[in-house]
Amino acid sequence: MIQSRRECLKRVARILAGALIVPHRALAAPQDTPHRIFADLHLHAGLHAWSRESPIALALPPPLLALTESEFNRTGFDWHRCHDAGVDLICATHYNPFDELVSMPVDPDPNAAAHTHRMIDRLEREVHGRSSRYARITINRAEMKSVLSVRRPDPEYRIAVVHTIEGAHALGGDLRNVESFARRGVAMMSLTHFTYRGVATTGNGLPFFPDLNRTEPTHGLSPFGRELIDEMERTGMIVDVTHSSASSVEDVLAIARRPLIASHTAARTLADRPYSLHDDHIREITRRGGLIGVILFPYMLANYASIDLARERGSLDEVVRTIEHVTAVSGSHRRVAIGSDFLGWITGPKEMKRLSDIGRLRTALLDRFDGSEKIVADILANNAIRFLEENWGSP
Template identity: 25%
Template sequence: MTTLHQDALVIDGLIIAKWSREVFDDMRRGGLSAANCTVSVWEGFQDTVANIAEMKKQIRDYSDILTLVRTTEDVRRAKAEGKTGIILGFQNAHAFEDNLGYIEAFADMGVRVVQLCYNTQNLVGTGCYERDGGLSGFGREVINEMNRVGIMVDLSHVGGNTSREAILESKKPVCYSHCLPSGLKEHPRNKSDEELRFIADHGGFIGVTMFPPFLKRGIEATVDDYVEAMDYIINLVGEDCVGYGTDFTQGYDKGFFDWITHDKGRHRRLTNFGTILNPEGIRTIGETPNLTAAMEKAGWSESKIRKVLGENWLRVFADVWGC
């Protein structure tokens, strides 16, 4: 682990691993100060509450290495204490069901990031894998309530029309927590140069993923390809509104991918990712220090590295969370 990585604030903008002591130990090996950890995708309100309860139990059980994040100060404290801060996040607003009151309830539980749609349509708007009718009236209310209670709006899997309308509706910064540029590879999940500029021009934030099906060289990619994708976006929008969000799926098997790639987790198949093999050099969360080394190898300045590793995320979280 380089001295810079050891010293830097390191925030992974999206991990959807199978939560276990082994994964959390790997987060410590990787030097993660905090991570946005997915606790809901297709689940409704009740099952999502159960997921949150289970995650909080693990945070208590493994309090030697973990702490719950409610504020940016919690992230700084996690870093100072050599722990990893767990940010509770959803990849779908499905758990809000049709009840705006649930949004504040989840905020009280500690949820701090929610993606509006996961690939397809819900009550809020439309995902990236079907015809996009834009943000619903209810969706506008959802965004306003998320703004009020301090939950960040995530648009990573959201369709282009819904994303654009959400960016314009939100009074606080929104994000793509984990995306890649379609300028390097055409894919329904990747964002065009125009979309990337639009979110940045409106005060939003871009976390860059390394999920192999969306990378230019797919499963042949290395950590250097990941850094290249970050640089592509930074060259479009500047280095102050870009971070990283790996989308690690550590610990999951084929059954998990079957579940997340079927609409609502059980109906029609939306996509087939094929072989999932993370870029050479960053196959596991514990190899995250290699990302910093690859940034240094690419000639990045120390300030640019520190911003993209975590300082940018922390600044935008403070804007949204208000603390």
């Protein structure tokens, strides 16, 4: 392969940089396979910045806006701390609350796809700009693998960033938008979110409106939703069943041919809420090569009577317990991963104020899995990365 002079110089610089930091390398894991730290299947990296720029937010007095953000969101994230912590990959999800909740009664909103493209543009500007020292957008499997092949302490190490979408209301009711999102690197999309928007009924996940949690919908996918599964599979976009009602999950399982993901979910056996997956569904999704991402939101992982109680007591114990449960139900620790949902209006475990505190979950998992670095690295990173490598993009 002919390389440009610039590429050669870069390679030499990399080798020299590596030679200068040999003592650190000696402390690191064996270099035959990269030592993985963490891959997050679901993080709202751009939601707050986007919301702040919305006409509704601009109309709010700044102190009220700050209060709204701090009250609804008790989790922190920033690129440089995650880079310092050695995070491998972040699935940055794009969710436009205004299209889902405020644009009614125009449903679906024909402008929703354009809005979501603008959200993606915004995050790309941020990552390509002031955060370029810490992260890099990857729009297909090959780019993802390339970025992931360079890890700490190499100065070229960057967090691989993968676009995802939360809620198929982002399509604005037009299936042609699936391909346009797939082409610009959206790896997965959840069919629904807080409310039914003509695609799939939702297992309500809004703790702030508990009334919506009372009923279990008796129907799942709409005709549009059925067509959407085909189109996502054709374009290589992974179907995410998080937020789907049990009926929707049944419908998806009946027609899907490719492996599914639940990127940030919980187990109904441990947390009796419509948001959580039944054991039969966990078993079937994982039997078919799918992946279960556990949300880092204790309220959703246990039967707390109130969100205030979960804020006070919710801990990594609930996360570890759910990981154990999914491992037992699926028969393998290789079918479970993490989708933090940080910055998505949640409260994290009391031990984790910021995503970069992920080392605390690692310690808790090491304690549970008899000190096995291999099992813990699989759960925290390898399983998610392998799933994306195998299922993102056209077969």
